[in-house]
Amino acid sequence: MDLELSESHLAFQEEVENFLVSNWRSDLAKDPEAISVFRRTATGAGYLYRNVPEIYGGSGQSPDVLKAKIIRESFAGVRAPREMPGVGMMMLVPTLLDCGSELQKQSFIPRTLTGEYRWAQGYSEPGAGSDLASLRTKGELVDGHWLINGQKIWTTMAHKCTHMFALVRTEPDAGKHAGISYLLFELDQPGVTIRPLKQMNGDKEFCEVFFEDARAPADWIVGERGEGWRVSKSTLKHERNSVGAASGSKDLFDKLVKQARKTTLNERPAIEDPLVRDRLAKIQGHVMAHLCAGYYQLSCDAGGADAGIVGLMNKMNTTVIGHEIAAAASEVIGDSNLQMPDYKVGRPGAEKWVNQQMLSLAAALGGGTSNINLNIIAERGLGLPRD
Amino acid sequence: MDFHLSEEQEMIRDSLVGCYSQCNSDELLVQKYDREPALDDELWRAQLALGLTGVMVPESLGGLGMDLLTLAVAAEVSASYAVATPMEYQCLAAWAIACSDSQTLIETWLQPIVLGEKIATLALSDEGAEGGPDSLSTHDGATVSGIRRFVPFAAEADIAVLTLGDGKLGLVELRHDSVVREAVAPLDRSRPVCHLRLDSTPVVIFPEALAQRLYDAALILHAASAFGAAKRCLDMSVEYAKVREQFGQLIGQFQALKHQLAHMALDTEPARFLYWYAAHCWDIETEDARQMAALCKAHLGEVAVDTARAAVEVHGGIGFTWELPIHIWLKRAMADSAIYGTPARQRARSAELARW
Numbered sequence: 001m002d003l004e005l006s007e008s009h010l011a012f013q014e015e016v017e018n019f020l021v022s023n024w025r026s027d028l029a030k031d032p033e034a035i036s037v038f039r040r041t042a043t044g045a046g047y048l049y050r051n052v053p054e055i056y057g058g059s060g061q062s063p064d065v066l067k068a069k070i071i072r073e074s075f076a077g078v079r080a081p082r083e084m085p086g087v088g089m090m091m092l093v094p095t096l097l098d099c100g101s102e103l104q105k106q107s108f109i110p111r112t113l114t115g116e117y118r119w120a121q122g123y124s125e126p127g128a129g130s131d132l133a134s135l136r137t138k139g140e141l142v143d144g145h146w147l148i149n150g151q152k153i154w155t156t157m158a159h160k161c162t163h164m165f166a167l168v169r170t171e172p173d174a175g176k177h178a179g180i181s182y183l184l185f186e187l188d189q190p191g192v193t194i195r196p197l198k199q200m201n202g203d204k205e206f207c208e209v210f211f212e213d214a215r216a217p218a219d220w221i222v223g224e225r226g227e228g229w230r231v232s233k234s235t236l237k238h239e240r241n242s243v244g245a246a247s248g249s250k251d252l253f254d255k256l257v258k259q260a261r262k263t264t265l266n267e268r269p270a271i272e273d274p275l276v277r278d279r280l281a282k283i284q285g286h287v288m289a290h291l292c293a294g295y296y297q298l299s300c301d302a303g304g305a306d307a308g309i310v311g312l313m314n315k316m317n318t319t320v321i322g323h324e325i326a327a328a329a330s331e332v333i334g335d336s337n338l339q340m341p342d343y344k345v346g347r348p349g350a351e352k353w354v355n356q357q358m359l360s361l362a363a364a365l366g367g368g369t370s371n372i373n374l375n376i377i378a379e380r381g382l383g384l385p386r387d
Numbered sequence: 388m389d390f391h392l393s394e395e396q397e398m399i400r401d402s403l404v405g406c407y408s409q410c411n412s413d414e415l416l417v418q419k420y421d422r423e424p425a426l427d428d429e430l431w432r433a434q435l436a437l438g439l440t441g442v443m444v445p446e447s448l449g450g451l452g453m454d455l456l457t458l459a460v461a462a463e464v465s466a467s468y469a470v471a472t473p474m475e476y477q478c479l480a481a482w483a484i485a486c487s488d489s490q491t492l493i494e495t496w497l498q499p500i501v502l503g504e505k506i507a508t509l510a511l512s513d514e515g516a517e518g519g520p521d522s523l524s525t526h527d528g529a530t531v532s533g534i535r536r537f538v539p540f541a542a543e544a545d546i547a548v549l550t551l552g553d554g555k556l557g558l559v560e561l562r563h564d565s566v567v568r569e570a571v572a573p574l575d576r577s578r579p580v581c582h583l584r585l586d587s588t589p590v591v592i593f594p595e596a597l598a599q600r601l602y603d604a605a606l607i608l609h610a611a612s613a614f615g616a617a618k619r620c621l622d623m624s625v626e627y628a629k630v631r632e633q634f635g636q637l638i639g640q641f642q643a644l645k646h647q648l649a650h651m652a653l654d655t656e657p658a659r660f661l662y663w664y665a666a667h668c669w670d671i672e673t674e675d676a677r678q679m680a681a682l683c684k685a686h687l688g689e690v691a692v693d694t695a696r697a698a699v700e701v702h703g704g705i706g707f708t709w710e711l712p713i714h715i716w717l718k719r720a721m722a723d724s725a726i727y728g729t730p731a732r733q734r735a736r737s738a739e740l741a742r743w
């Protein structure tokens with residue numbers, strides 16, 4: 001093991017920091033145009049979209065775990081925008097790079113990177129959640145177009161998106177998994193109706209999406225007909241990794257420590273309370289194990305090796321830490337738990353952790369419930385027989 | 388040994404269930420939940436008609452002369468229907484005034500409160516009777532100044548019974564000019580809250596030092612209320628596991644889910660008897676009554692939040708919606724757990740009270 005930065009990585013770090021000094025100021029954070037310009041420049045410099053080849057609008061850098069870490073930390077340090085958030089970048093782009101046609105890569109990836117195309121993930125249906133492969137939304141090829149009929153649900157941000165990547169049953173006579181295809185289509189069309197659903201925290205982020213003869217061009221299918229399940233597996237793998245990014249857990253934990261310094265408990269900063277210290281240190285153990293396992297995975301990935309069972313644990317680790325942080329936060333903030341944060345009236349105080357309590361539940365469900373993740377760990381990781 | 392509710396207590400429980408299941412069915416509750424958080428007039432009138440307010444007031448003063456256990460059982464039922472009224476606070480305020488040993492307090496306030504002509508709330512410090520950082524102070528014994536956070540139903544209430552430190556209780560009229568009631572967006576919309584700012588507000592001090600007893604009673608009622616929330620979440624989850632199918636079978640057939648539900652039951656069901664016991668200890672003033680109040684509030688608060696969170700997970704995506712009322716009980720559980728001191732804080736108090 002060697003965690004020291006080499007000469008060349010130190011030089012890279014300096015280069016990134018100089019780049020940020022000349023190209024980013026925090027007052028730009030509210031200016032969408034300035035943010036796009038910044039992203040373009042940072043991509044040009046090789047700092048963003050490193051895994052995306054240049055011809056598709058990325059910076060096409062060879063994988064380098066340490067450089068990625070340097071970029072992430074330096075950008076986070078000055079709150080500079082990183083890659084476009086959302087499932088388009090996290091799930092669709094890697095999937096297209098793996099399984100898409102040349103034409104699909106050219107027409108979809110660059111516009112996804114700039115944010116012109118925003119994608120919704122159309123997998124879950126009312127009857128098909130954990131048992132996703134039982135999905136029933138139908139796709140039929142008629143006169144050079146897919147006609148799509150059926151319904152998706154829990155589709156995050158569909159009402160703010162331009163496009164959807166969806167799993168659709170196109171081969172009704174084939175088996176459960178073999179009948180599914182991976183289709184892309186536009187959301188702004190007469191055959192699509194989107195109804196946002198209110199979440200427990202009062203936000204309207206996830207949606208019901210109804211299809212009545214919604215249309216997609218015949219070649220907007222990723223992979224062959226009936227290969228959608230396999231194609232989506234590569235997408236799900238990306239989702240588990242991204243949701244499971246240990247750095248997210250660490251950021252959240254660091255914020256909780258900051259909160260504990262600020263909050264008064266028994267007339268002293270909460271961070272001085274022995275119970276709070278014990279609880280935070282316990283969580284930190286979990287966070288650091290998650291983070292170090294993340295470094296190990298990155299090293300394995302860089303060397304083309306398989307990280308083994310820890311590679312199946314990212315989502316579950318993030319979920320468990322999210323629950324622990326929510327519970328510890330509720331002790332730290334005390335009676336502020338009684339208040340609902342209201343972002344409309346300004347920046348909320350300690351009560352913002354109330355929202356975290358709820359969001360930690362969303363994280364436990366989205367992208368596959370904890371039971372399904374535990375089944376994966378037990379069956380694929382431990383080699384136990386299936387039910 | 389008889390660890391049962393009395394027939395009378397069971398009758399009260401059943402009549403409340405009858406009343407709420409009609410006026411606050413889940414369907415109605417979900418509709419009402421979108422309104423501005425406020426006291427629910429219809430339910431309040433129904434509770435007054437049942438004569439609940441005087442439940443702990445001695446018969447000699449026109450009440451029912453019953454005990455905290457009875458009120459705790461009523462609080463559980465209200466919680467399981469997420470009833471948006473200050474009944475528990477009203478009842479405890481009536482009890483405190485009845486026991487105040489002050490003719491003035493009794494003559495001025497007891498009857499209007501028992502009849503529901505005036506609405507009373509409690510403004511207790513997190514630290515119980517001892518006072519604490521947000522303690523209100525009274526220099527002259529006639530006025531009180533300071534801030535008290537998160538007072539339930541303060542926007543509607545006419546009076547508040549306050550803890551003033553050193554075991555003292557006081558009564559203030561909230562419609563007085565010197566009182567500012569700062570509205571706060573409540574997490575639990577079935578129990579709206581305000582911050583109270585008092586500036587030389589006239590106060591009547593209770594001759595009897597009742598603050599500790601009142602605080603302990605309030606802890607027990609919130610524990611009972613947390614139980615009501617937990618039990619509803621458990622029941623809804625079990626029902627759902629019997630109807631939702633995935634992979635061609637009921638999800639309740641998966642052993643993992645069975646165990647989760649069994650654990651939720653294991654956490655929840657025995658805890659009912661802990662709150663009964665704590666209420667009974669308070670009623671007969673056992674030596675460990677104070678400790679049991681703290682322990683029971685800590686335990687039930689935590690059990691309820693954990694159970695409600697588990698219930699969201701059992702329901703999958705629909706569990707995260709506003710449409711399904713699970714979140715209403717999750718939020719009630721979070722509020723019950725946090726008010727008057729979090730579980731860790733109450734456990735620390737309990738350990739001290741046990742002289743560990």
Ligand SMILES: Cc1cc2nc3c(=O)[nH]c(=O)nc-3n(C[C@H](O)[C@H](O)[C@H](O)COP(=O)(O)OP(=O)(O)OC[C@H]3O[C@@H](n4cnc5c(N)ncnc54)[C@H](O)[C@@H]3O)c2cc1C
Nearest residue numbers: 123124129130154156362365366367369371700701703704
């Ligand atoms: C905030 C949020 C955002 C989401 N965003 C999206 C999105 O953008 N796109 C999208 O397609 N979907 C999205 N989802 C849906 C999510 O993927 C599903 O909710 C999830 O897969 C569970 O499906 P379900 O809701 O039908 O629950 P169900 O599958 O009905 O599960 C109910 C319960 O049964 C348990 N269960 C099911 N099968 C088993 C088993 N074999 N063994 C043990 N227990 C089992 C589950 O763990 C759960 O506790 C989102 C969900 C949430 C909460």
